[in-house]
Amino acid sequence: MLTLGMGAAAQLAALNAYDANPDLNILIVTKALRGKGGCSRMVQGGFNVVLDQGDSHQKHFMDTLKGGQFINNQEMAKTLVEQATYTIKEMETIYGCFFDRKPDGTVHQKAFAGQSFDRTVHKGDLTGIEIISRTTEQIMKRGIRVLEEHRALDLLYDRERGQVTGALVMNIRTGELMVVEAAATLVATGGGPTCYRLCAPGPEKSLDGLAMLYRAGVEMMDMEMIQFHPTGLIVPGSVVAGALLEEGLRGAGAYLYNSEGERYMLRYDPEKKERATRDVVSRSSYLEIMAGRGYPGGGVMIDAAHLGKDFVEKNFPGMTERTRLFGYDLARKPVEVSPTAHFLMGGAVVNKDTETAIPRLFVAGEDAGGVHGANRLGGNGIADSCVFGRQSGKAMARFLATDRDIPESDPEMVQGLADHYRAPLGRVSGPVPADLRDRLRELNWIKVGIVRQGEALAEAQEEVEELMAEAMQAKVPKETNYNMIWGEWLSLVNMLDFTRMSSKSASLREETRGAHARSDFPEQNDATGLYNIFLRRGEDGRPVTEKRPVDLKYASPPSIAAPKEA
Amino acid sequence: MAETKGGKKTFKVFRYDPAKGGEGHFDTFDLEIEDYYATTILDVLFRIQREHDQSLSFRYACRVAMCGSCGMVINGKEGLACKTVVADLKTPEITLRPLNHFPIVKDLTVDMEPFFKKYEEAMPYFDPAEEASEPAIVRPDTWERKAIDMATDCIACGCCVSSCTMAFWHKDYLGPAALNRSMTLLADSRDGLHDERLATAMESCYNCRLEFNCTEVCPKEISPTRAIKYIHRMAISQGPGLAQRLSPAPEPVALPAPEPLTPEMSRRRFLGRSAVSLGVVAGAALVGLVSVSALSAAFKKPECKWVSLGPLEKLTAAPGEVLTIYADYSLEDGFYKRQEHKPVLVEMDREKNKVTAFNSRCTHLGCTVHWDQQKKLFLCACHGGTFFPDGTVKSGPPPRPLDRYETKVSGGQLYVLEA
Numbered sequence: 001m002l003t004l005g006m007g008a009a010a011q012l013a014a015l016n017a018y019d020a021n022p023d024l025n026i027l028i029v030t031k032a033l034r035g036k037g038g039c040s041r042m043v044q045g046g047f048n049v050v051l052d053q054g055d056s057h058q059k060h061f062m063d064t065l066k067g068g069q070f071i072n073n074q075e076m077a078k079t080l081v082e083q084a085t086y087t088i089k090e091m092e093t094i095y096g097c098f099f100d101r102k103p104d105g106t107v108h109q110k111a112f113a114g115q116s117f118d119r120t121v122h123k124g125d126l127t128g129i130e131i132i133s134r135t136t137e138q139i140m141k142r143g144i145r146v147l148e149e150h151r152a153l154d155l156l157y158d159r160e161r162g163q164v165t166g167a168l169v170m171n172i173r174t175g176e177l178m179v180v181e182a183a184a185t186l187v188a189t190g191g192g193p194t195c196y197r198l199c200a201p202g203p204e205k206s207l208d209g210l211a212m213l214y215r216a217g218v219e220m221m222d223m224e225m226i227q228f229h230p231t232g233l234i235v236p237g238s239v240v241a242g243a244l245l246e247e248g249l250r251g252a253g254a255y256l257y258n259s260e261g262e263r264y265m266l267r268y269d270p271e272k273k274e275r276a277t278r279d280v281v282s283r284s285s286y287l288e289i290m291a292g293r294g295y296p297g298g299g300v301m302i303d304a305a306h307l308g309k310d311f312v313e314k315n316f317p318g319m320t321e322r323t324r325l326f327g328y329d330l331a332r333k334p335v336e337v338s339p340t341a342h343f344l345m346g347g348a349v350v351n352k353d354t355e356t357a358i359p360r361l362f363v364a365g366e367d368a369g370g371v372h373g374a375n376r377l378g379g380n381g382i383a384d385s386c387v388f389g390r391q392s393g394k395a396m397a398r399f400l401a402t403d404r405d406i407p408e409s410d411p412e413m414v415q416g417l418a419d420h421y422r423a424p425l426g427r428v429s430g431p432v433p434a435d436l437r438d439r440l441r442e443l444n445w446i447k448v449g450i451v452r453q454g455e456a457l458a459e460a461q462e463e464v465e466e467l468m469a470e471a472m473q474a475k476v477p478k479e480t481n482y483n484m485i486w487g488e489w490l491s492l493v494n495m496l497d498f499t500r501m502s503s504k505s506a507s508l509r510e511e512t513r514g515a516h517a518r519s520d521f522p523e524q525n526d527a528t529g530l531y532n533i534f535l536r537r538g539e540d541g542r543p544v545t546e547k548r549p550v551d552l553k554y555a556s557p558p559s560i561a562a563p564k565e566a
Numbered sequence: 567m568a569e570t571k572g573g574k575k576t577f578k579v580f581r582y583d584p585a586k587g588g589e590g591h592f593d594t595f596d597l598e599i600e601d602y603y604a605t606t607i608l609d610v611l612f613r614i615q616r617e618h619d620q621s622l623s624f625r626y627a628c629r630v631a632m633c634g635s636c637g638m639v640i641n642g643k644e645g646l647a648c649k650t651v652v653a654d655l656k657t658p659e660i661t662l663r664p665l666n667h668f669p670i671v672k673d674l675t676v677d678m679e680p681f682f683k684k685y686e687e688a689m690p691y692f693d694p695a696e697e698a699s700e701p702a703i704v705r706p707d708t709w710e711r712k713a714i715d716m717a718t719d720c721i722a723c724g725c726c727v728s729s730c731t732m733a734f735w736h737k738d739y740l741g742p743a744a745l746n747r748s749m750t751l752l753a754d755s756r757d758g759l760h761d762e763r764l765a766t767a768m769e770s771c772y773n774c775r776l777e778f779n780c781t782e783v784c785p786k787e788i789s790p791t792r793a794i795k796y797i798h799r800m801a802i803s804q805g806p807g808l809a810q811r812l813s814p815a816p817e818p819v820a821l822p823a824p825e826p827l828t829p830e831m832s833r834r835r836f837l838g839r840s841a842v843s844l845g846v847v848a849g850a851a852l853v854g855l856v857s858v859s860a861l862s863a864a865f866k867k868p869e870c871k872w873v874s875l876g877p878l879e880k881l882t883a884a885p886g887e888v889l890t891i892y893a894d895y896s897l898e899d900g901f902y903k904r905q906e907h908k909p910v911l912v913e914m915d916r917e918k919n920k921v922t923a924f925n926s927r928c929t930h931l932g933c934t935v936h937w938d939q940q941k942k943l944f945l946c947a948c949h950g951g952t953f954f955p956d957g958t959v960k961s962g963p964p965p966r967p968l969d970r971y972e973t974k975v976s977g978g979q980l981y982v983l984e985a
Contacts, residue, residue, distance in 0.1 A: 032627050032633070032635060033625070033627075033635060033678055034682065035722070036627050036628075036633040036634060036635050036721075036722075037627050037633070038627075041628065041632055041633055042628050042630065042632050042633075088701075089699060089700060089701060092701040092702070093694055093697075093698040093699065093700070093701065093702075093756075094692075094694060095692060096691070096692020096693075096694075096751075096754070096756070096757070098704075098714075098718065098754070098756075099701070100706070101704060101705065101706045101711075102706075103705065103706065103707070104703070104705065105702075105703035105704050105705040105706075106701075106703060107701050124716075124719075126632065126719060128632065129632055129719055129721060130718060130719075133718070133720070133721070133722070134692065137690045137691040137692070137747075138691055138692075140682075140685075140686050140690065140691060141691035141693075173671050173672075202626070202627050202628035202629050202630070202633070203626065203629060204626065204627045204628075235604050236601075236604060237600065237601075237604065237605070237609070238604055238605060238606060238609045239606070239608055239609055239612060239626075239629050239648075240606060240608075240609075240629050240630060240648065243629065243630045317716075321631075322630060322631075325649060325651060326603060326604055326651065327603040327604075327653075434616055477620050477621055479585075479621065481583070481585055481672060482623040482671060482672040482673075482675055483621075483623075484615065484620075484622075484623060484624075485615075485620050
């Protein structure tokens with residue numbers, strides 16, 4: 001069993017597969033050091049889960065659909081909310097996570113935006129560290145093998161049988177390429193829209209999994225759905241720019257102000273105000289900034305000082321520290337923030353057992369689509385990774401119980417890919433990868449950003465092809481050991497393949513829904529039918545698309561009809 | 567924000583490429599920095615790489631002090647590049663080096679394998695004391711939770727190990743990060759590996775010389791020193807009983823006998839076995855397969871090695887005399903492969919045809935114990951610990967008898983199992 005990635009989805013998959021059958025030969029491949037890569041570790045707020053008597057799976061399910069504007073895959077959303085309860089309990093009782101408690105000793109759950117019940121389990125405001133540290137230790141305990149600083153470049157195929165055989169992997173420390181073959185492969189490298197001017201994920205994230213899946217011909221869905229988190233820190237010129245101040249701040253009652261001192265959320269959403277969902281708040285802030293009511297750094301201000309210095313320091317120690325490093329003081333003064341590219345709701349089409357349509361290929365976590373529809377609720381992200389990582393480990397163990405055949409990779413494919421990826425090494429003239437990446441970030445920010453428009457999206461689709469052509473001419477130093485520029489180039493190519501999908505898909509959704517806002521189509525069109533946009537890679541590298549109606553299996557939005565069944 | 571926003575700074579960056587060999591050197595780069603407060607060392611490295619030298623290698627991931635990938639030595643002190651802003655560093659010239667002790671992969675990038683090896687030896691993983699389907703009820707104001715507090719926020723960046731003067735030099739010392747994690751589990755009432763974990767931590771915790779370097783440098787403001795003191799206290803209250811529970815001394819083995827002799831159980835082996843059987847018993851009580859299989863995999867870890875003490879016929883001793891024989895062998899610990907030259911105390915009982923080999927390491931703080939032929943006692947010069955000829959404690963601070971080696975005779979040579 002080959003697991004690409006080492007965030008929560010990948011680790012839970014490996015642990016669950018091992019516990020189902022300790023004889024499985026499991027290998028985790030991560031481009032970072034063990035347990036250090038990915039976004040799961042960076043989770044601040046927490047994990048949405050139904051634990052309280054007063055809460056119910058039905059409520060969590062409906063919150064998830066409302067947040068996702070009803071284009072979620074309902075089977076996936078149902079699995080998420082139901083299995084989250086078991087998953088979080090196993091994380092406490094088997095893996096040893098210890099989440100914050102109420103004074104009576106039971107698990108504390110806090111308020112998050114878009115939820116009808118306070119159901120977010122957390123550890124302070126740095127929940128991801130607890131989850132990933134504890135699960136990484138469990139990987140050690142089971143002796144599951146980890147190849148660290150190895151980067152997967154592409155999935156490999158058995159051409160005759162149309163099965164995935166494993167992956168072409170690069171050893172970052174030496175630059176050597178190797179073929180890793182397995183009877184079953186999981187892609188769980190995580191998304192992370194780092195192809196934007198401001199982004200929340202760490203800069204090592206580069207959409208590797210999504211790009212690999214696209215190139216492997218896997219069907220993808222809703223790639224236009226890119227969530228912008230409303231409160232990314234502004235530190236001009238620093239790589240830290242875009243890093244988050246967590247959602248719980250707004251949950252706890254922090255205010256947002258424009259440069260005229262107006263608490264503008266009262267105007268955009270008088271009812272929920274700052275506690276509206278991320279798409280609404282991000283769009284409101286963006287409109288304020290674009291209308292010239294932003295601060296000099298290009299953002300708005302979040303103010304938590306009225307909650308009390310002690311309250312902020314006690315409940316948000318990580319955020320307080322993060323702001324102080326850059327000379328701000330969250331506990332006492334407003335901090336300048338901007339919407340920041342944060343999460344991809346779209347991804348590979350999978351079923352609730354994380355299976356794709358291609359034999360032996362599984363996808364979990366942010367690389368998979370469908371769960372969150374048009375907008376993800378804060379706290380549903382780490383829940384998604386953990387729940388579907390767990391689903392995937394169990395499903396892969398079941399699959400491997402009956403079939404441990406390892407098909408043979410197509411040797412021509414391997415050679416072709418190796419030549420392709422080595423091509424820029426030692427080239428003496430051509431563009432520098434980082435320059436192209438910066439151009440792509442600006443392109444996405446302006447033309448495939450928070451508010452989109454038809455013509456700009458059409459231009460973006462052409463410009464990304466031009467950038468791709470330039471990227472194929474880029475120059476990279478020839479030494480292969482720990483060659484970070486080569487890594488930047490590989491990331492750039494993946495970001496470009498991703499933008500091919502997102503820009504095309506965004507041009508086809510002629511409405512405003514959730515995270516996808518169109519200035520030329522400002523209305524949400526429930527009446528004309530709810531649909532998902534599916535795509536796969538065409539011969540020329542550009543996506544071939546198809547719209548299909550959403551299966552409203554368990555619930556429909558109030559604007560359409562009564563639910564078919566409870 | 568302060569008055570001076572920015573200006574020119576010089577950065578001296580360590581460069582080393584193992585492929586090219588040599589000793590490594592520093593390259594100097596001048597940068598004009600607009601705002602010292604808004605520029606992290608990680609930003610500086612990206613700029614040097616982009617504007618001056620593409621071949622520079624460093625490591626990063628999250629850039630917000632949550633992953634622990636960018637630990638390095640900044641102006642002589644360990645820290646995270648992403649969490650150190652230029653304004654924190656008052657010198658006109660700023661020096662950047664890789665973490666101490668670790669093998670260098672390239673430039674500022676080190677191989678963290680020795681760190682993880684020591685960390686894993688501390689058994690850093692939770693093992694449920696009993697099967698539970700619901701999270702335990704633990705009030706946040708209980709002593710255990712206060713003791714654990716934020717110490718579980720460790721991000722394994724390696725800064726503490728780099729700053730420690732003992733972790734690198736002492737092969738048995740697990741180091742601050744590993745012991746800090748050990749403490750958080752020892753204090754956790756939900757954990758089921760308490761005794762085994764404490765035994766491992768106790769072997770190690772007295773090697774800390776309380777210099778507080780780790781506490782000083784920890785980017786997450788954790789104090790491993792506090793954790794180690796906590797283990798000291800636990801060792802005093804639970805240590806002696808623990809040794810008896812976990813370590814029945816192996817019987818001496820018969821002298822020239824059919825070979826190989828049935829290996830006796832060494833202390834470390836016993837730990838492994840007891841923990842596995844613990845899993846099996848628990849398994850019967852419906853803990854499920856998880857803990858059993860997981861533990862058996864984990865306890866394969868410690869590497870043992872048979873070391874020859876030379877031909878048996880040459881080991882002659884008067885009745886009641888203990889021989890001191892130097893064992894020479896190489897061993898690999900977290901950081902190094904090194905040559906050992908270590909006295910082994912061998913007691914021959916020709917009448918009963920038995921040989922017993924004691925580890926000369928004092929069970930108190932690891933000094934070397936010697937045999938006093940007049941007094942017929944083992945003595946430790948450091949803190950006055952004394953042991954009877956059978957290895958049990960006569961007086962002084964040692965918490966348990968001298969450790970005994972597992973022995974065998976093969977090809978006329980006497981071997982001890984060095985673990």
